[in-house]
Amino acid sequence: MWSLGGDAGVSDDYEFVNKFTKHDYELHFLIPKGEPGSQPDIENFHTHTYPNFFKAISNLPTFLRRLLLPFLFNSVVIPRALLLARALKPDFVLGHSHYSTAATFMLRKLRSLPTGVKLFGVMDLVHTQWPRWKYLYKNAEQMLALKFPQDLWIVLDDGTKGREALLRHGVSNEKIHFLPNGINLEWADHACNREKIRKEMRIPRDACVVLFLSRFVPSKRPEAVIRSIPRVLELAEREAIFLFVGGGPLKASSVALAARSKVAEHTRFMGPVPHSRVPDVFCASDIFISTSNLTNMAIPTFEAFVCGVPVVAFDVGDTKKAVKENETGCTVPDGDIEALARAITDLANNEEKRAALGLNAKKYAMENFTSWDERTDKELEIIDSWVRASRATS
Known part of the structure; x- marks a missing residue:
């Protein structure tokens, strides 16, 4: 849970837990049994488990998994959540992801508990x-998940236009709390030895x-970066090295694609790195690439801004709100490998332009982004108000 299976960055939940336990909340998380990663030693934090059916169906075709997941989850x-609620008598129940909406709705209806759902973006609704x-x-x-009434919805702005999506699908505006992603703004002052x-x-x-820093999953399209490399090597006036950081189901096939494309010597596949080392990875990099098919306003893109690394991204979702053309980075038409290669090459061949875009990106980050402390303060305020109201009427 804390490292999303050991091959991703610090979980949003970790910052959430730290904030709420420091403000005297007792938190109980219901999670799949046997998830990798260790539970942090935090006072007033507890985990409870349910059978991990995710692993049991992981090798099934996508269509079957989609059919089975909602049924199995609910x-x-x-039943496990209802039993826990009866034993714990919580002041508030917060579900994570759209899979949880039926469960939180049942707790709201059968246990008369205030409930909410937290969405980390809205994926293909964009x-x-x-x-x-x-x-x-x-x-x-x-x-279908959005049809289950909740007292509130916390939606993180990852560039998939979450507020618009919920409004379009019938959620009332007063129940939507649209919050920015938290970012480690202190990385702007990170001192490192680049050499x-x-x-x-x-x-x-x-x-x-x-640099490509992401989970190796279909929506992030690591293969798009690899397919751009031969063209970059053809056009670039200096040696280019493509650094891939992260893990996931597509990592092995990405390494194989680099070998088949005869660009392996120009790639470095580092695997996952500890979150504390991410600033060093950015320090070593000149250009950051983001090729998601959902949005390229995800946390790694913003971390690149904070570290002063210019971004080249596919133009999907709300990407252009932050990746401003020739100001903080460059966007290219979604899926256009030739345009991606040319944009990378343009920056690779122009050190002065890279430096200017990097400085602009860092300035934009410091003026517009939200620290983790500020972001979790907003969540605390939202849930605090519901807890106080619930206690006042009980």
Whole structure:
């Protein structure tokens, strides 16, 4: 839970737990049994488990998994949650992701508890340009989930236009709390030895380093970056090294694709790195690449801003709100590999432009982004108000 299976960054939940336990909340998390990663030693924090059916169906075709997941989640989690609620008598119940909406609705109805759901973006609900049939097929579970009434919805602004999506699907505006992602703004002052870090990573001192930092999953499209490399090597006036940081189910196939494309010697696949080392990774890099098919306003993009690394991204979702053309970075048409390669090359060949965009990006970050402390303060205020109201009427 804390490292999302050991190959992702610090969980949003970790910051949430730290904030709420420091303000005398006792937190109980209901999570799948046997999830990797250790539970942090935090006072007033407890975990409870339910059978991990996710692993049992992980090898099934996507269509079957989509059919089974809502059924399994509700049939397994709802009874467990009802029993926990009867024993714990919580002041508030917060579900995470759209899968939890039926469970929180049942707790609201059968236990008369105030409930809310926290969405970390709205995924394919952003794709309103799709044909109607495709939109319905891709979003059926989320659209159904939004039909279960809640007292509040906390939606994080990851660039997938969450507020608009919820309003479009019938959630009333007064119940939506649209919050920014939290960012480690202190990284703007991170001191590092770039030459030493590059040496540890086996990166030539004078190479232009292009960074992809993400989970290796289909929505992040790591293969798009790899397919751009041959063209970049053809056009670039200096050596280019592509640094891939992260893990996930597509990592092995990405390494294989780099080998088949004969660009392996120009790539470094580091795997996951501790969150505390991420600023060093940015320090060693010259350009950051984001190729998601949902949004490229995710936390790693914003971390690149804070560290003064210019961004090249596919133009999806609300990406252009932050990645401003030739100001904080560059956007290219979604899925256009040639345009991606040319944008990377343009920055690789122009040190002065890279430096200017990096400075602008850092300035934009410090003026517009929200620290984790500020973000979790907003969540605390939202839930505090419901807890106080609930206690006043009970």
